[in-house]
Amino acid sequence: MAFYMEHVMGLEPCPLCWLQRFGFMGAGLVSFLAFLHGPTGFGVRIYGFLLVLTAGAGLGVAGRQLWLQSLPADQVPACGPSVDYMLDVLPWFEVLSTALQGTGDCAEVVWRFLGLSIPGWTAVFSRCLSSPVWF
Template identity: 50%
Template structure:
């Protein structure tokens, strides 16, 4: 059995895809814990990153429930969709980390709350305003684990998600049938 076959046999297991979905649920649970127990209010970029984690979890929950065959075209669809979701997460988390790295005099002013933006603006304009960032997205809350704060950890996690999907696509490509 080749390395590609071993990796493929693991990542195509229903249990493994369910584990990915449960990991995403755990991330959301941790985010809610920090919000409601530790009183760390999320900024708009944090909330968007939560939506991306939920979307990634849903993709792999659906993959676990559907259980497509390893040689199925649906494998391409699930991994490609997961890669696109992870890429959006990398963009959001990368922007968040970049905002936090700005010198204080370059940090944008604090903007209105996300709930107000959602009421006052069309959805695409809300996304544009949030992506521009605000002062609340640039401040660090003091929470760190292994020298990384939450946006930095989310960037690492989204990169891991993207790598997982790329490996899934690579193993699927290695198993393709000649025409």
């Protein structure tokens, strides 16, 4: 859905959106590896832990973006450079640090469905993936 929104709808992802994508990709990779491996016993718990870790990271980043979106306009941080530009000119660790802080771009709500913004839906699905029921 994120790639559809970016390439078809023309929505430019902010730094926190990129990090949420990585959380989903990590959860997808862990799930795919668990499917291929077919673990039993303690292996199920290991894959479950890794799934909670990756989906939980996505949930945390979505929570940060939701917090930024809830700020009054005068408290929103300034807009920063695009992720592509930062990757070209900054070291990787500094790009990650800047992305985790969020920018004014991250506070802008550009799309809603059933009253939830993009990070709201990310939080819902990340919470479903990180549920302890999977253990």
